[in-house]
Amino acid sequence: MARDKEETKARILAAVGRLLAESGFKSLGVNAIAREAGVDKVLIYRYFEGLPLLLQSFAKEGDYWPSVDELVGDESATDAETLADWMAYLLSRFSAQLQERPMTQEILRWELLEGNELTRELANVRDRFALDSLKFLEEKGSFPPDKDIPAISAVLVAGVVYLMLRTKSSSTFMGIDFSSPAGWQRIQAALDTIVQLTVDGKP
Amino acid sequence: MARDKEETKARILAAVGRLLAESGFKSLGVNAIAREAGVDKVLIYRYFEGLPLLLQSFAKEGDYWPSVDELVGDESATDAETLADWMAYLLSRFSAQLQERPMTQEILRWELLEGNELTRELANVRDRFALDSLKFLEEKGSFPPDKDIPAISAVLVAGVVYLMLRTKSSSTFMGIDFSSPAGWQRIQAALDTIVQLTVDGKP
DNA sequence: ATACCGTGTCACTGGGTGGTGACTTGAACC
DNA sequence: GGTTCAAGTCACCACCCAGTGACACGGTAT
Numbered sequence A, B: 001m002a003r004d005k006e007e008t009k010a011r012i013l014a015a016v017g018r019l020l021a022e023s024g025f026k027s028l029g030v031n032a033i034a035r036e037a038g039v040d041k042v043l044i045y046r047y048f049e050g051l052p053l054l055l056q057s058f059a060k061e062g063d064y065w066p067s068v069d070e071l072v073g074d075e076s077a078t079d080a081e082t083l084a085d086w087m088a089y090l091l092s093r094f095s096a097q098l099q100e101r102p103m104t105q106e107i108l109r110w111e112l113l114e115g116n117e118l119t120r121e122l123a124n125v126r127d128r129f130a131l132d133s134l135k136f137l138e139e140k141g142s143f144p145p146d147k148d149i150p151a152i153s154a155v156l157v158a159g160v161v162y163l164m165l166r167t168k169s170s171s172t173f174m175g176i177d178f179s180s181p182a183g184w185q186r187i188q189a190a191l192d193t194i195v196q197l198t199v200d201g202k203p
Numbered sequence C: 001a002t003a004c005c006g007t008g009t010c011a012c013t014g015g016g017t018g019g020t021g022a023c024t025t026g027a028a029c030c
Numbered sequence D: 001g002g003t004t005c006a007a008g009t010c011a012c013c014a015c016c017c018a019g020t021g022a023c024a025c026g027g028t029a030t
Helices: A006-023 A031-036 A041-048 A051-061 A068-072 A085-098 A102-113 A117-139 A149-167 A181-200 B005-023 B030-037 B041-048 B051-061 B069-074 B083-098 B102-113 B117-140 B149-167 B182-201
Strands: none
Touching: A006 A031, A006 A041, A006 A102, A031 A041, A041 A051, A051 A117, A068 A085, A085 A117, A085 A181, A085 B041, A085 B182, A102 A117, A102 A149, A102 B102, A102 B149, A117 A149, A117 B083, A149 B102, A181 B041, A181 B149, B005 B030, B005 B041, B005 B051, B005 B083, B005 B102, B030 B041, B030 B051, B030 B069, B041 B051, B051 B149, B069 B083, B069 B117, B083 B102, B083 B117, B083 B149, B083 B182, B102 B117, B102 B149, B117 B149, B149 B182
């Protein structure tokens, strides 16, 4: 149609993104992508050599994870001082960023139900981001030796991620209603409580 | 074959269970179920009127969630005294039980990526179980008014669930290795730390 | 002009899926 | 023994999917 290879490739990649954000990996196939992109599917095979490599290209070009800088944002915008302050701040920023990234949410869903080469690679990228964040945190206030801050962070981040992924399909969890901001505020407050008492607690 | 309607229905339901535990809801279809059960698929339509109602039957007959009694187990086996003790105990029991129930894990995965009538019903059952557990907990030691124990529990339970669901496809999260028991022990310890300091912390 | 080659189009195969109608088998009942 | 009816079998439909080979177009270099 447009007779422009690069543009066509871009349209295909864009179509992948749209389909992914809207209906997840479950219904992602060559035909659907070609339809969405308004392109013949044979071009997908020509330019990307099949679905797996197309998805790999897609994964490479996208920025599904904020950099640590993006996660932190403007440092002067927070009055965080202690390690606990920073941890609470990062958790709240993380949950806000995740909420704004439907694609990232889909990738997390995908990691949860398929363990192939691509999801493992995506998981590695994600984990590197997580470790960077931990390193940033440690620079803000060194970890108390009697507490396993990485493990504690893992539990809390995992909790945030799970609650976030749930809300798309179901609006209540353990009696907490996530359809209104009030539910999220309770979670936010709980995270703050946990972090302050756990990380800075004087034993 | 066996010419016994009830037995055939049972075989079909059993096949659903096997397929579910082994390959999840993604590849669950009428043909696959019939194959697995060694039964003609037409019988599925005759006896269950299609996949949705079959799954509904399956959901009704199964006990995918432990009762609170099962969750608690033998009360005399623990020396828990305070509310925090009990909370930590329940969390550890919960995670152990979940680990032993691949079907339950699949249901949780399913809830995460499909929001239909059935998953919502399953979610309701699950939430009732969660609320029962909270009630049990409150009988063991009333909730401190300055802390949102349900919200804190929600975060921790969500964290456990997410970490559990991840381990099937990926073995590392935030630098913690879940392929060995050591990783889980760190999580367990982190949960204990959080609960003790958060719930019983003297502010 | 023409031969060439990259881009895009079309038509097709093979296989899996959900779903249905027509058939056979077997046992209980008269 | 023959009838009846539920339980089980078989063959088929329409549809969607991944993947491929053959063809049409349209610039470009010669």
